[in-house]
Amino acid sequence: MEENRKIDELFRKKVPLKEETPPEEVWNVISARLSRQEKNRRFFLPIWYRIAGIAAVFVLIFTVYKLWERPINNSPSLENQTVEKNDILQNRESHPEQSVPKKSEIKKEQFQFKTQTAATATAAKSTGSGKAKTSTNGMTREEERSSVSPAITILRAKKRIAFGSSLNGRKADFMVPILPKGTTEEPVMGVSKFETDEGLEEITTDARVHNKFSISPVIAAVYYGNFGDGNALDNKLADNRNSGEIQTAYGISVGYQVSQRLKVRSGFNNISLNSNTQNVENSIALNVKAIDLDPAASFGIPEGIGNLNQHLVFLEIPLEVEYALVNKRFGINIITGASTFFLKENKTTLISSGLSHPLGPANNLNKTSFSANLGLGFTYHFSPKFYFTFDPIFKYQLNMYDNVQDLQPYHFGVYSGIHFRF
Amino acid sequence: MNLSHLIAQCKKKDRRSQEKLYRLFSGKFFGLCLKYSGSYEQAKDNLQESFIKIFENIFQFNGKGSFEGWMTRIVINTCLREYQTNFIFQEYEDNHIQEPDELSLDEDEIPAEFLIGIIEELPDQYRIVFNLYVFENFAHREIADMLKISVGTSKSNLARARQNLKEKIVTRKHELKRKANGGK
Numbered sequence: 030m031e032e033n034r035k036i037d038e039l040f041r042k043k044v045p046l047k048e049e050t051p052p053e054e055v056w057n058v059i060s061a062r063l064s065r066q067e068k069n070r071r072f073f074l075p076i077w078y079r080i081a082g083i084a085a086v087f088v089l090i091f092t093v094y095k096l097w098e099r100p101i102n103n104s105p106s107l108e109n110q111t112v113e114k115n116d117i118l119q120n121r122e123s124h125p126e127q128s129v130p131k132k133s134e135i136k137k138e139q140f141q142f143k144t145q146t147a148a149t150a151t152a153a154k155s156t157g158s159g160k161a162k163t164s165t166n167g168m169t170r171e172e173e174r175s176s177v178s179p180a181i182t183i184l185r186a187k188k189r190i191a192f193g194s195s196l197n198g199r200k201a202d203f204m205v206p207i208l209p210k211g212t213t214e215e216p217v218m219g220v221s222k223f224e225t226d227e228g229l230e231e232i233t234t235d236a237r238v239h240n241k242f243s244i245s246p247v248i249a250a251v252y253y254g255n256f257g258d259g260n261a262l263d264n265k266l267a268d269n270r271n272s273g274e275i276q277t278a279y280g281i282s283v284g285y286q287v288s289q290r291l292k293v294r295s296g297f298n299n300i301s302l303n304s305n306t307q308n309v310e311n312s313i314a315l316n317v318k319a320i321d322l323d324p325a326a327s328f329g330i331p332e333g334i335g336n337l338n339q340h341l342v343f344l345e346i347p348l349e350v351e352y353a354l355v356n357k358r359f360g361i362n363i364i365t366g367a368s369t370f371f372l373k374e375n376k377t378t379l380i381s382s383g384l385s386h387p388l389g390p391a392n393n394l395n396k397t398s399f400s401a402n403l404g405l406g407f408t409y410h411f412s413p414k415f416y417f418t419f420d421p422i423f424k425y426q427l428n429m430y431d432n433v434q435d436l437q438p439y440h441f442g443v444y445s446g447i448h449f450r451f
Numbered sequence: 452m453n454l455s456h457l458i459a460q461c462k463k464k465d466r467r468s469q470e471k472l473y474r475l476f477s478g479k480f481f482g483l484c485l486k487y488s489g490s491y492e493q494a495k496d497n498l499q500e501s502f503i504k505i506f507e508n509i510f511q512f513n514g515k516g517s518f519e520g521w522m523t524r525i526v527i528n529t530c531l532r533e534y535q536t537n538f539i540f541q542e543y544e545d546n547h548i549q550e551p552d553e554l555s556l557d558e559d560e561i562p563a564e565f566l567i568g569i570i571e572e573l574p575d576q577y578r579i580v581f582n583l584y585v586f587e588n589f590a591h592r593e594i595a596d597m598l599k600i601s602v603g604t605s606k607s608n609l610a611r612a613r614q615n616l617k618e619k620i621v622t623r624k625h626e627l628k629r630k631a632n633g634g635k
Binding site for chain 1: 506507613
């Protein structure tokens, strides 16, 4: 031992600490790489945030526009419009004792109506002297025009429902006839078509047919699991307990209505997946071949036992088909399709003695992978253009890992969002 | 600008501070890279990688311990990565190691250039373990972690390095004696 110490001391004393100035190009390369990394981080990380932000702004603008266009209040703002009445869809009255005109044949008449652009109709009484009249009752056109029809008339002009739309040049969906002179009562307003399930289904169906596109911000809670017996990082850890964590996913969903029941949808999601392998000896964690160990990683890690955590972030682009099993205000859909995943973040961490020690990325993950998706969708329509979705979807990963035995990863997420049709 | 302030600025990714830190330590670390790399070009690459990692991970340095020591370990680990994958360290049992014979070492007789030369002549696995243990003061457990070898292998490679170096010192001493006697 003494000899060993002597040899070591000899070299320590005699061999000088070697210092040498590196060539200037070394700093130039370092500086260029640092600048490139910062530029990439600034570009890639928020790019889809920006896209999501822009889409969210559009949705917000449309929402505000629609709400502003049809103020919800009990004092309807009246506009004078001359419209061509082509069809009378439905008449209702709030007073059953008053006659309710039946669905009439198509008439071409020029009427001048006071129109209402309120989003909902309120019931009011009218003691107008007139009853709902048709041309068959023998009244002249003039008489008809001046008489009060206490019923609500919802016009369906040329088979289009401009629900909540402006009346400028368009057909009105709520129309109230002019009250005769001397009438001080509010015109009769009936129940809006929207407020009945049958009515909403009809309007929603039309909205679905005529407003084929939809867009929605989406958020989800996602659980990551494995059907196989192996471990993603090292099969020596197969016997260690492995558990997934619930993480979040968020993104934008866009859809195209192919037919009344069939819809194709896509979009993009940022999805985080986490899993933990428990009770791993620290020395084993530092020697896992599937981890590209960072040079600084091994320092400061004491002996002991910890948990090996794997954190992955993907950009997901799904392509799915949605078929409506139930097509009413409350709807149920079946969803199937596939997704493409692009790996964005790949970290493994050893959590030991209360401290987190980043180890490095896993080297057995495919940068691009695919999944097969199957799920259900539950929808609730607030209006023909806005609806809420709640979609539990199971996604089986097909090739997330490269050549790993006994691994069948999957994730299960519950995706929800508020959709806007246009 | 003191070192703490420099570190704080580097954490904010201030390029001028990063360059200052580089200029302060690049000489020493390039010397280290030359010691642990296979060639001059490899040493340059290792220096670049080391500083990139230092700047990327500087947020992890929490002020405890020596900052220079923290950076030194990053540099050495970067240089040793090529040996982790390309190297085969022979596994030896400790009982195979022989203690070196007694040697009288007169430091004045042995020039530094000779010692540097015989270190460089060592096989890579002996040289790296010897340098890490003697010059960088790493323990065998740390060396084993860095090189992904066992502690026993680290100890045996050190012992073989010492044996090898000692033999060359003794050989040189005998040659010098022979020359001196032959001249008479």
